[in-house]
Amino acid sequence: MLLGLLAAGSRHGYELKRAHDERLPRARPLAFGQVYSTLGRLQRDGLVAPSGQEREGGPERTAYALTADGRAALERWLAEVEPPMPYVASTLFAKVVVALLVADADRARDYLVAQRQAHTERLRELTAVKTAPSASLDDIVAADFAIAHLDADLRWLRTTLDRVADWHREVHS
Amino acid sequence: MTQLQARGVVKAYGRTPALRGVTLDVTEGEIVAVTGPSGCGKSTLLHCLAGILRPDAGEVSWNGHRIDTWSEAARSRLRRTEFGVLLQFGQLVAELTAAENVALPLLLAGTGRRAARTAALSWMDRLGVAELADTRPGEMSGGQQQRCAMARALVTEPRVLFADEPTGALDTLTGEQVLTQLVRLAREQRTTVVLVTHEPQIAAYADREVILRDGMVDHTGLGLDTPLPGGRR
Numbered sequence: 001m002l003l004g005l006l007a008a009g010s011r012h013g014y015e016l017k018r019a020h021d022e023r024l025p026r027a028r029p030l031a032f033g034q035v036y037s038t039l040g041r042l043q044r045d046g047l048v049a050p051s052g053q054e055r056e057g058g059p060e061r062t063a064y065a066l067t068a069d070g071r072a073a074l075e076r077w078l079a080e081v082e083p084p085m086p087y088v089a090s091t092l093f094a095k096v097v098v099a100l101l102v103a104d105a106d107r108a109r110d111y112l113v114a115q116r117q118a119h120t121e122r123l124r125e126l127t128a129v130k131t132a133p134s135a136s137l138d139d140i141v142a143a144d145f146a147i148a149h150l151d152a153d154l155r156w157l158r159t160t161l162d163r164v165a166d167w168h169r170e171v172h173s
Numbered sequence: 174m175t176q177l178q179a180r181g182v183v184k185a186y187g188r189t190p191a192l193r194g195v196t197l198d199v200t201e202g203e204i205v206a207v208t209g210p211s212g213c214g215k216s217t218l219l220h221c222l223a224g225i226l227r228p229d230a231g232e233v234s235w236n237g238h239r240i241d242t243w244s245e246a247a248r249s250r251l252r253r254t255e256f257g258v259l260l261q262f263g264q265l266v267a268e269l270t271a272a273e274n275v276a277l278p279l280l281l282a283g284t285g286r287r288a289a290r291t292a293a294l295s296w297m298d299r300l301g302v303a304e305l306a307d308t309r310p311g312e313m314s315g316g317q318q319q320r321c322a323m324a325r326a327l328v329t330e331p332r333v334l335f336a337d338e339p340t341g342a343l344d345t346l347t348g349e350q351v352l353t354q355l356v357r358l359a360r361e362q363r364t365t366v367v368l369v370t371h372e373p374q375i376a377a378y379a380d381r382e383v384i385l386r387d388g389m390v391d392h393t394g395l396g397l398d399t400p401l402p403g404g405r406r
């Protein structure tokens with residue numbers, strides 16, 4: 001991500017953090033320490049290089065720019081297809097499986113109902129965010145991403161319950 | 174204030190039950206999504222609330238007056254003046270232009286031709302389809318047709334808009350734009366909306382979600398009758 005943000009021109013650490021948080025408005029904000037440690041690693045690997053010093057009232061700040069290797073690495077990263085869900089790993093998935101396995105069906109149901117409600121409320125919140133007249137394209141794209149995942153979780157929860165009901169009917173008929 | 178009310182509404186098609194005792198209150202200005210799997214009775218509930226269908230048992234009230242006992246003519250008058258209906262496929266009249274389609278409910282209610290056209294054009298303008306005024310439905314995209322259908326549903330400034338899968342026939346982005354407009358206009362006009370959908374993403378546009386399952390309101394959202402392993406329910 002940092003290489004991508006440097007593609008537009010050199011930037012110092014603070015600018016990179018700000019650009020990251022703006023472009024990914026629903027992501028966890030990037031910590032400063034993380035920006036500098038990543039820049040250090042990228043510099044060590046020859047993917048970025050210091051491009052100048054800047055001082056505006058405060059401490060001196062180093063700006064970084066992509067090197068030719070850095071640009072090549074960015075292009076490779078962009079061209080590389082992400083493995084589509086190589087492992088089915090999510091706390092939600094694990095919890096539902098465990099909830100369905102535990103002996104106390106009432107407690108499992110309470111959990112599923114509460115989880116569904118929390119998902120639905122979040123879906124509504126994000127829908128309000130993206131339909132607000134002031135929403136930026138970054139806000140909308142980020143909200144869309146979260147909405148699509150919540151929607152998938154909700155469908156999966158519903159289908160799982162239906163499957164369990166079918167299975168139960170078969171076993172007990 | 175409760176504007177629409179269903180009390181123990183039962184409806185069957187022949188021997189197939191569609192609604193098995195649905196109770197629901199809708200407050201003025203509220204946007205309520207009625208959701209649930211196919212065949213859960215959501216469209217039937219919408220038709221009963223809108224006075225299109227008469228329940229076999231139970232009551233449907235509008236502003237405190239029972240409408241399920243009214244004659245077809247009286248319910249039809251209520252639908253023309255107070256209610257607007259938007260279906261999945263706009264169902265515009267193919268032989269009429271967009272503006273004529275939008276003006277139709279006003280003409281049926283006795284508004285003069287010129288005033289009806291002016292109102293129609295103003296609503297089409299608000300929905301961004303004014304330039305299609307003299308176009309026939311066959312020459313429009315699905316999204317354009319649905320915007321015209323929405324203008325037609327809103328042209329009488331109804332107190333309640335009943336929308337049955339209004340974006341079901343549109344691609345995701347167009348559906349989203351149509352729905353955003355619908356919700357914005359409803360809020361501006363303080364129009365109550367009863368929105369039937371099976372999509373959680375669409376239901377998220379509403380203030381509240383009522384889930385039907387097998388013809389009954391499912392308060393858990395997960396199927397009250399779903400047995401879980403472990404025996405006890």
